[in-house]
Amino acid sequence: xxxxxxxxxxxxxxxxxxxxxxxxxxxxxxxxxxxxxxxxxxxxxxxxxxxxxxxxxxxxxxxxxxxxxxxxxxxxxxxxxxxxxxxxxxxxxxxxxxxxxxxxxxxxxxxxxxxxxxxxxxxxxxxxxxxxxxxxxxxxxxxxxxxxxxxxxxxxxxxxxxxxxxxxxxxxxxxxxxxxxxxxxxxxxxxxxxxx
Amino acid sequence: xxxxxxxxxxxxxxxxxxxxxxxxxxxxxxxxxxxxxxxxxxxxxxxxxxxxxxxxxxxxxxxxxxxxxxxxxxxxxxxxxxxxxxxxxxxxxxxxxxxxxxxxxxxxxxxxxxxxxxxxxxxxxxxxxxxxxxxxxxxxxxxxxxxxxxxxxxxxxxxxxxxxxxxxxxxxxxxxxxxxxxxxxxxxxxxxxxxx
DNA sequence: TACGCTTCTTAAGGTATCTTAAGTTTTTTC
DNA sequence: GAAAAAACTTAAGATACCTTAAGAAGCGTA
Numbered sequence: 001x002x003x004x005x006x007x008x009x010x011x012x013x014x015x016x017x018x019x020x021x022x023x024x025x026x027x028x029x030x031x032x033x034x035x036x037x038x039x040x041x042x043x044x045x046x047x048x049x050x051x052x053x054x055x056x057x058x059x060x061x062x063x064x065x066x067x068x069x070x071x072x073x074x075x076x077x078x079x080x081x082x083x084x085x086x087x088x089x090x091x092x093x094x095x096x097x098x099x100x101x102x103x104x105x106x107x108x109x110x111x112x113x114x115x116x117x118x119x120x121x122x123x124x125x126x127x128x129x130x131x132x133x134x135x136x137x138x139x140x141x142x143x144x145x146x147x148x149x150x151x152x153x154x155x156x157x158x159x160x161x162x163x164x165x166x167x168x169x170x171x172x173x174x175x176x177x178x179x180x181x182x183x184x185x186x187x188x189x190x191x192x193x194x195x196x
Numbered sequence: 197x198x199x200x201x202x203x204x205x206x207x208x209x210x211x212x213x214x215x216x217x218x219x220x221x222x223x224x225x226x227x228x229x230x231x232x233x234x235x236x237x238x239x240x241x242x243x244x245x246x247x248x249x250x251x252x253x254x255x256x257x258x259x260x261x262x263x264x265x266x267x268x269x270x271x272x273x274x275x276x277x278x279x280x281x282x283x284x285x286x287x288x289x290x291x292x293x294x295x296x297x298x299x300x301x302x303x304x305x306x307x308x309x310x311x312x313x314x315x316x317x318x319x320x321x322x323x324x325x326x327x328x329x330x331x332x333x334x335x336x337x338x339x340x341x342x343x344x345x346x347x348x349x350x351x352x353x354x355x356x357x358x359x360x361x362x363x364x365x366x367x368x369x370x371x372x373x374x375x376x377x378x379x380x381x382x383x384x385x386x387x388x389x390x391x392x
Numbered sequence: 393t394a395c396g397c398t399t400c401t402t403a404a405g406g407t408a409t410c411t412t413a414a415g416t417t418t419t420t421t422c
Numbered sequence: 423g424a425a426a427a428a429a430c431t432t433a434a435g436a437t438a439c440c441t442t443a444a445g446a447a448g449c450g451t452a
Contacts, residue, residue, distance in 0.1 A: 066343055074346050076339065089339065092332045135335075136288045142338045143272065143285065147262055149345040150270050150378035153438070173399065182346035187439055189401050349408070369429065383409055385431050 007058050008033060011110050014056070014082055018130050025124040032116040038062075038103035044085075045101035051090035053111040054131070057083050060107025061171050064099050065179065075180040078168050088138055104172060154183045155191050203254050204229060207306050210252070210278055214326050221320040228312040234258075234299035240281075241297035247286035249307040250327070253279050256303025257367050260295050261375065271376035274364050284334055300368060350379045351387050 008030050015021060021029065034053070038044060044062070045051050055062075062085040064077040076099065079085040090097035091114065121128035148157055158181055162169050169177065175185040183191075204226050211217060217225065230249070234240060240258070241247050251258075258281040260273040272295065275281040286293035287310065317324035344353055354377055358365050365373065371381040379387075 068347055072347065074343050076342065089336050136285070139335050139338065140285050142335065142342060145342050146272065146338060146345065147270050149342065151264055151268065175399065184440060371429065380410060
């Protein structure tokens with residue numbers, strides 16, 4: 001497949017939006033990438049397994065969610081093309097995950113194994129900077145959600161969800177959006193009608 | 197003051213609970229510490245300023261909170277002796293803070309300036325590991341709060357707050373606990389009565 | 393195309409939480 | 423130690439959100 005090279009190319013472009021890799025950096029990074037395909041509903045991570053890669057979505061749609069004792073789902077992250085998806089906690093701490101990370105469509109990922117990536121951090125500091133920023137942004141995003149959950153009502157959260165995830169909303173079932181917003185699907189349906 | 201050395205000693209003990217510093221590490225770390233005193237209600241960080249230090253509470257009680265357009269406060273973090281307090285976002289990203297970090301009692305901090313700390317990371321990797329873990333834990337704590345805010349009702353959140361922050365609850369006004377839980381002070385008061 | 397499964401909608405009744413407002417208690421300040 | 427300020431409580435009425443249940447619509451597969 002020559003697709004493979006195209007995908008790597010646009011992956012490198014994605015990285016170069018935040019930092020500047022020289023040719024050696026590009027070369028070294030490209031050499032450790034792994035492609036992985038997931039079918040719709042297939043799991044990348046399940047509770048009890050370990051997240052040992054960083055995962056970039058080339059094509060498709062993914063989510064991470066937590067499942068509680070009452071079989072209630074809490075969606076923590078959604079992602080489509082050019083987004084990263086993971087259980088960062090498991091990846092960073094090397095502990096077992098307590099989440100599911102699942103494909104919502106047939107999905108193609110580019111994965112970077114932690115071991116190889118950490119070696120690269122030393123040889124190519126720009127790559128280290130790139131992921132440092134990613135992790136910072138993840139932290140900020142979660143913190144913002146804490147504030148939003150306290151300050152905004154469900155419709156306000158839905159509204160800002162649609163602004164932030166414009167391209168995602170169409171592709172994801174509504175009950176998953178409800179589980180991201182922290183409301184029941186019935187109530188989300190009611191809100192949509194009320195404000196339409 | 198000889199207090200100073202005692203405080204440094206117990207600070208080092210705190211670090212040594214998570215990692216193992218050799219004598220050189222201890223020496224180097226000790227040499228970059230700064231003591232800072234805050235009066236009750238005094239601010240360590242305000243919106244528009246930068247967080248350039250890591251802050252360890254030697255004695256006292258602090259909180260970080262976000263203030264929205266409606267003058268509503270959202271408490272994000274509380275801490276007492278042996279806890280760390282900061283606006284990690286500002287510290288990590290080097291961007292201006294959007295939070296307040298404030299002393300709730302007369303407080304003594306040990307501060308580590310970022311510049312010196314980052315130099316130390318290279319010379320004493322154990323210290324780098326220590327703070328990597330701290331930041332991971334901060335991320336996990338915030339993520340857990342997102343899940344709790346969706347899955348637990350206010351009384352359950354209050355109850356687990358009391359378990360997690362047993363020693364803090366007594367020292368902090370109730371309206372601040374309410375602003376941490378995301379409920380009105382009136383409702384927290386009602387809950388306390390109902391369950392007593 | 394049709395059947396079965398998944399997702400979405402509607403609606404009624406219930407519970408959790410908020411708002412306002414006033415009174416009480418505690419803490420701070422002089 | 424008295425006055426002022428801050429924090430807490432109580433209660434009534436309002437609103438947001440949930441639960442249950444049932445039917446409708448959409449989608450995947452034979």
